[in-house]
Amino acid sequence: MDPQSHRVGLDPVVRNVAVFGIAGFCGKHFERFVATGAFSSHYRFFGFGRTLTTAEHSGAFTYREGDACDEAAVRDFVSEVKPAYILNLIGVFRAKTYSELLSINVGVSQTICEAVLRSRVPVKNIVLVGSAAEYGRPARNPVSEDAELRPVTHYGLSKVYQTLLASYYFRNYRLPVVVARTFNIVGEGLSSDLSVGNFMRQLRELSDGGVMKVGNICTRRDFLDVREVSRRYWHLLMSGAAGEIYNVCSGSPKTIRFVVEALIRESGKRISVEADPALFKEKDIESIYGDNSKYQRLAQ
Numbered sequence: 608m609d610p611q612s613h614r615v616g617l618d619p620v621v622r623n624v625a626v627f628g629i630a631g632f633c634g635k636h637f638e639r640f641v642a643t644g645a646f647s648s649h650y651r652f653f654g655f656g657r658t659l660t661t662a663e664h665s666g667a668f669t670y671r672e673g674d675a676c677d678e679a680a681v682r683d684f685v686s687e688v689k690p691a692y693i694l695n696l697i698g699v700f701r702a703k704t705y706s707e708l709l710s711i712n713v714g715v716s717q718t719i720c721e722a723v724l725r726s727r728v729p730v731k732n733i734v735l736v737g738s739a740a741e742y743g744r745p746a747r748n749p750v751s752e753d754a755e756l757r758p759v760t761h762y763g764l765s766k767v768y769q770t771l772l773a774s775y776y777f778r779n780y781r782l783p784v785v786v787a788r789t790f791n792i793v794g795e796g797l798s799s800d801l802s803v804g805n806f807m808r809q810l811r812e813l814s815d816g817g818v819m820k821v822g823n824i825c826t827r828r829d830f831l832d833v834r835e836v837s838r839r840y841w842h843l844l845m846s847g848a849a850g851e852i853y854n855v856c857s858g859s860p861k862t863i864r865f866v867v868e869a870l871i872r873e874s875g876k877r878i879s880v881e882a883d884p885a886l887f888k889e890k891d892i893e894s895i896y897g898d899n900s901k902y903q904r905l906a907q
């Protein structure tokens with residue numbers, strides 16, 4: 608049954624779900640997950656985004672257009688929708704300045720938390736998306752949620768600040784904030800700011816017999832399909848413990864070379880690979896993969 612087929616006023620058990628960043632990469636895939644119809648009629652979905660022309664438009668969501676950096680717009684959205692569950696999928700890997708990076712990766716989450724406090728909406732769970740970049744170069748693998756955070760990039764540092772923000776609102780205001788610390792995602796539409804997204808873009812543009820430029824593809828990372836990521840975000844919305852952090856990861860490492868070769872096979876093209884010194888990272892991490900046992904215990 609369509610999740611939107613019941614009105615809030617007619618069904619006392621219906622719950623509203625608000626998703627920020629509905630028109631982004633993860634937002635579109637999360638909407639596809641919802642649109643599969645694998646939900647009872649107990650939920651209605653609302654998406655918030657700045658540019659909704661790129662949204663999925665599946666019919667499973669009601670959209671609200673707005674800037675998540677605008678405190679009044681976020682507060683009005685939360686007050687109007689009165690969500691029982693909130694998922695914040697807004698985030699950027701790069702920005703013109705570090706201040707801009709913080710305003711998006713930390714500021715939006717703070718604005719959402721403040722909107723919930725001010726509106727006094729009885730939210731059951733707020734899921735904020737963290738990153739494996741918070742761990743930086745791990746002392747050991749697999750990395751568990753209580754490992755020391757040693758980011759080596761401004762992006763990773765901004766996500767550490769978001770995690771601290773989540774802890775602050777939980778400890779001081781008892782807001783039910785959950786951090787989904789997500790490792791490397793793969794899937795259609797992945798940003799070309801990321802290595803795998805860049806490889807996917809090159810494959811789309813290259814003709815048969817072309818040459819793909821790569822950096823260091825001997826490093827090992829933890830990859831998870833975006834469809835599985837969407838499923839886990841939903842589970843954390845429904846069942847994640849307030850104040851907790853959960854690794855969203857496969858739990859096993861794969862080399863970047865393995866992923867590149869798989870993408871080339873799927874493309875059906877004859878593509879050779881060539882290392883480009885300009886693509887090598889100054890502070891590259893040889894290997895990082897996550898311990899997902901905490902999430903798996905929750906999922907049992």
